[in-house]
Amino acid sequence: MRFLLRRLGFYLLAAWVALTLNFFLPRLMPGDPATALFARFRGRLGPEAMQALRETFGLTDAPLLSQYLTYLAHALRGDLGISVAYFPSPVTEVIATGLIWTIFLAGTAVVVSFAIGTLLGVAAAWWRRGWVDTWLPSLLVFLGAFPYFWLAMVALYVLGFTLGWFPLGHAYGDDLTPGFSVAFFADVARHAVLPIGTIVIATLGGWLLSMRNTMIAILGSDYVNLARAKGLPASRVALRYAARNALLPSVTGFGMALGFVLGGSLLTEIVFSYPGQGYLLVQAVRNQDYPLMQGIFLVITLAVLAANWLVDLVYLWLDPRTRESAS
Amino acid sequence: MMPEAARVTGVAVWWDAIRRDRKATFGAILLALFVLVGVVGPWLVGDPDALVGIPLQPPSAEHWFGTNGQGQDVLAQVVVGTRVSLAIGFGVGLAVVLFGALVGVTAGYFGGRVDGLLSILFNVFLVLPGLPLAIVIAAYLPSGPLTLGLVLVVTGWAWNARVLRAQTLALRRRDFVAAAVVAGESNWRILTSEILPNMMSLVVAQTIGSTVYAIGAQVGLEFLGLGDVSAVTWGTNLYWAQNDSALLTGAWWTFAPTGLCVALVGFALTMLNSGFDEITNPRLQMERAWRAHLLARDQKPTRSTPVVPDHD
Numbered sequence: 001m002r003f004l005l006r007r008l009g010f011y012l013l014a015a016w017v018a019l020t021l022n023f024f025l026p027r028l029m030p031g032d033p034a035t036a037l038f039a040r041f042r043g044r045l046g047p048e049a050m051q052a053l054r055e056t057f058g059l060t061d062a063p064l065l066s067q068y069l070t071y072l073a074h075a076l077r078g079d080l081g082i083s084v085a086y087f088p089s090p091v092t093e094v095i096a097t098g099l100i101w102t103i104f105l106a107g108t109a110v111v112v113s114f115a116i117g118t119l120l121g122v123a124a125a126w127w128r129r130g131w132v133d134t135w136l137p138s139l140l141v142f143l144g145a146f147p148y149f150w151l152a153m154v155a156l157y158v159l160g161f162t163l164g165w166f167p168l169g170h171a172y173g174d175d176l177t178p179g180f181s182v183a184f185f186a187d188v189a190r191h192a193v194l195p196i197g198t199i200v201i202a203t204l205g206g207w208l209l210s211m212r213n214t215m216i217a218i219l220g221s222d223y224v225n226l227a228r229a230k231g232l233p234a235s236r237v238a239l240r241y242a243a244r245n246a247l248l249p250s251v252t253g254f255g256m257a258l259g260f261v262l263g264g265s266l267l268t269e270i271v272f273s274y275p276g277q278g279y280l281l282v283q284a285v286r287n288q289d290y291p292l293m294q295g296i297f298l299v300i301t302l303a304v305l306a307a308n309w310l311v312d313l314v315y316l317w318l319d320p321r322t323r324e325s326a327s
Numbered sequence: 328m329m330p331e332a333a334r335v336t337g338v339a340v341w342w343d344a345i346r347r348d349r350k351a352t353f354g355a356i357l358l359a360l361f362v363l364v365g366v367v368g369p370w371l372v373g374d375p376d377a378l379v380g381i382p383l384q385p386p387s388a389e390h391w392f393g394t395n396g397q398g399q400d401v402l403a404q405v406v407v408g409t410r411v412s413l414a415i416g417f418g419v420g421l422a423v424v425l426f427g428a429l430v431g432v433t434a435g436y437f438g439g440r441v442d443g444l445l446s447i448l449f450n451v452f453l454v455l456p457g458l459p460l461a462i463v464i465a466a467y468l469p470s471g472p473l474t475l476g477l478v479l480v481v482t483g484w485a486w487n488a489r490v491l492r493a494q495t496l497a498l499r500r501r502d503f504v505a506a507a508v509v510a511g512e513s514n515w516r517i518l519t520s521e522i523l524p525n526m527m528s529l530v531v532a533q534t535i536g537s538t539v540y541a542i543g544a545q546v547g548l549e550f551l552g553l554g555d556v557s558a559v560t561w562g563t564n565l566y567w568a569q570n571d572s573a574l575l576t577g578a579w580w581t582f583a584p585t586g587l588c589v590a591l592v593g594f595a596l597t598m599l600n601s602g603f604d605e606i607t608n609p610r611l612q613m614e615r616a617w618r619a620h621l622l623a624r625d626q627k628p629t630r631s632t633p634v635v636p637d638h639d
Contacts, residue, residue, distance in 0.1 A: 014451045021460070025467060145539070145593030147546050150565065150586035157574050168575070256453055263458025267547055271569070281459070282551055285466050293466060297459045304456050 003322050007312045011305040018301040022294050023071050027064070080298065081291040085283060091295035094280065099299065101171050102276035105192065106265040107307075109199035110258060117204045118250055121211025122243045125219060137212065140205030149267035151198040156271060159194060166194050169273035195272050199265055203257070210253060214246040244318065251315050255308040262300060341531070344603055351602020357595035361588070365413045368406035375403040375559045383571075383578045393580040395564075396571030404564050405584045412561040413592070415472055415545055419479045420538030424530060426480055427487025427537075434488070435495025436518060446492065452485035458547065465553040475554055479544050487533050494526045528603065535600045539593045546589055561585045 062070075074080070080091040124133040143151070160166045172178065172187045218224060219242050227237045266278030273279065277296050284292040316322050345351045373379070380390065382398040392401035427449075434445035461478045468474040498504060499522070507517045523530075542561075548554060549562020556563050568574075568582040 010447075010450070011454070013447065014454050017451050018455055022463075025463060141597050142590065142594045145597060146586060146590040147543055147550070147565075149547065149550060150582065150589065153565075153569070153574055153582055154579075154586070157577075157579055161574060161577065259454065259456035260458075262456050263547070266458060267550060270551070271574075281462060285462060285551065285553065288466075290466070293463055297463045300456050300459045305454060308454055 003316060004309075004312060007309060011309055014305055015302060018298060019072065019075055020068075022298055023068055026290060026294075075298070080295040083284075083289055083292045083295075085287040085289040085292065091291050094292055095277070095295055095299050098276045098280045099303075101274060102262070102265065102269070102278065102300075103303065105195055105269065105274065105276060106199075106258075106262045108192070109196045109203070109265060110254075110261050112196065113200040113203045113261075114207055114250070114254060114257075116200070117207025118211045118243075118247065120204070121208045121250075122215060122238060122246075124208065124212040125215035125242075125246075126238050128216070133212070137205065137209055140201075140208055143201050144203065144205035146202060147267070148199055148202045148264035149271050151202055152195065152268045152271040155194050155198050167191050171275050191272075191274075195265070195268050195274055199261060199268055202264065203261060206253075206257070207250060210250050211243075211246060214249050215242055218242045218246045248315070248319055251311060251318060255311045258307050258311075259304045262304060341603075345599070348602035350598045354595040354598030354600075354602060357591060358599065361409060361413060361592050361595070364406060365410040369410055372403035372406045373400065375399060375407040377403075383573075383576060383581070385578075386580055392584050393578070395581045396567060396573065396578070401564075401581055401584060404559055405561075405588060407559045408561045408564055408585065409588060411472075411558065412542060412545065412589075415475060415560070416538050416542035416592075419476050419483075419541035419545070420534055422476065422480050423483045423537040423541065424487050424534045427484040427533070428491050428530065430484065431488035431491030432495045432518065432522070435492040436499060436514070436522065438496075438499070442492075445488070449485040449488040449492075452482075453489065457482040457544070461544065461548060462551065462553060465548060470553060470555045472555070472558075475545055475548060478548070479541050483537060483540055483544065487537060490533060491526065491529065494529055495522060498522050498525055532600055532603060535596050535603075539596045542589060542592060561589055 078092055080095075083089050083091050083094045086094050120132065120136060124130075124136065127133060156168065160168045167173070167190065169191075171191050172184065173191075176184050176187055178184060224237060224242050227241045232241075266276075266281060268274070269276045269278035270282055277300060281293065281296050283289070284296065345355045376399060378398045379400045380394050380398055382394060382396050384390065384394045386393045390400050390402065392405060395401050395404065430445055430449060434442040434449075461482045464481060465474055465478045468477070504517060504521055507521050512521075545554070545560075546562040546565065549556075549560055550565045550569065552566055554560065554562055554566075556566060564585045565582055568578075568585075571578075571581070573579070573581040
């Protein structure tokens with residue numbers, strides 16, 4: 001319990017850093033985003049509306065500290081301001097439209113990649129210098145060297161455009177209305193194969209190597225030798241004794257990989273015109289929609305922090321030592 | 328009198344490591360090729376911005392990689408892009424490690440409250456998702472190589488700091504450092520002549536890894552249009568390919584060569600790194616010696632670590 005609380009404290013701190021960065025970045029930068037912002041609205045909004053806009057962004061003449069406190073109070077209430085490009089929708093509303101897709105895409109990709117990569121790592125270490133161990137790591141490292149979005153472009157070109165096996169973009173067909181129907185879910189799955197597949201292929205190598213290297217070290221340890229000497233079945237030794245312990249560093253890396261994969265999936269979304277955060281983010285950058293851009297950064301950060309905390313829960317379950325030291 | 332092997336230091340050690348390991352040799356040759364293209368290539372191909380023909384022509388004898396959506400020669404764009412992207416990649420890779428080392432070594436060496444604060448700092452930066460943060464910062468700054476470099480350093484230094492802190496901490500507890508402290512050496516001297524030389528192989532590995540990161544992240548940001556879109560780099564090539572809907576017009580040649588280059592450079596650097604690891608990692612070295620020993624006796628090595636063989 002103490003372990004979890006300490007981690008929670010850390011994530012709260014990280015969230016506060018993200019909030020603070022979000023507040024100070026626009027104010028530290030050369031040029032004035034506010035001016036650019038208001039230039040876009042000139043003629044479209046009356047002075048009162050402009051003043052209201054200024055206030056929602058906290059760009060008032062009040063001292064910096066009170067601006068900061070106002071901003072924090074707004075953020076805690078879930079008020080991230082108003083989108084410029086989608087005026088007058090609040091940022092949170094715009095983000096909500098794409099959040100589920102990004103979480104679905106990046107989440108599924110990370111979990112699938114972790115599961116397959118780790119299992120391959122176990123196989124590579126167990127059958128050391130077998131064909132899995134000889135060819136797969138190099139091949140996957142090579143594939144992992146490609147930018148995700150470039151693999152996505154190639155997959156889209158070959159499997160989508162040339163062969164026509166998969167749709168060319170979006171999360172579901174235009175002729176379907178979202179709902180809890182089999183047809184809808186099947187269509188979503190069909191649209192997700194390429195984006196998720198490319199991310200999985202690009203990230204598989206890292207999991208494989210991390211698992212393989214830890215596993216090799218653990219296979220040489222005394223308790224594994226003892227398990228073998230006792231004549232336990234090979235599968236039990238490989239999975240329950242070696243793999244479970246070798247999993248710990250990979251699980252630690254999982255939290256960090258999340259942020260990384262999320263970044264990659266933002267780019268992948270753009271290639272597939274997938275209606276997630278990445279697509280919104282690029283639109284926000286192109287339209288100089290600073291409130292939306294910062295809102296997306298904040299929401300993604302909070303999602304990553306929450307996911308990290310869940311990973312800590314798994315870690316606690318996997319490693320009894322953390323539980324014992326806590327009690 | 329020192330033994331012969333122990334006297335080989337500095338560049339010679341790395342040179343030897345590259346020669347001895349097949350992966351490292353391969354990586355080094357591939358990387359050298361790209362550096363050569365980056366240095367010499369731009370003089371051999373024409374002006375990448377010149378209009379040389381009809382847009383979106385497939386590869387031909389005249390234009391080996393075809394032409395892009397603006398009627399420019401793709402080969403010239405890739406070659407000129409190699410120079411810019413590699414320069415930014417290596418520069419940023421080095422800067423990322425230097426900054427990470429500064430923080431990490433300071434934290435590991437001085438310990439106590441300094442360590443506590445700096446550790447929290449880099450751990451926080453490790454969990455903040457890098458690309459969204461980079462996008463937000465880059466969007467506020469004027470686009471250009473300097474912005475790109477700054478953004479990549481800000482989002483990439485934390486991992487290096489963490490690794491180098493751990494290594495410094497381990498070295499700090501060793502006897503020779505304790506001896507230097509007792510002998511009254513200054514902190515600066517202990518750091519530069521006792522600790523840093525002993526983690527050189529790690530620093531080199533980190534620099535290579537950071538360069539891979541820098542090239543990948545740079546291409547990603549430029550693909551989003553956050554670089555200088557009028558410059559010719561690998562990332563902007565892909566940005567224009569996407570913008571000109573190269574995919575949906577079937578013009579694969581506008582994006583395929585650039586992506587391959589990014590991957591080949593990344594792969595070369597990774598191979599170089601894993602080759603170095605085989606040489607400098609004592610565990611892998613032991614295993615290699617053991618295998619050689621077994622093979623000399625016509626026996627097949629079965630398990631990774633030399634232990635009593637069993638029945639499987």
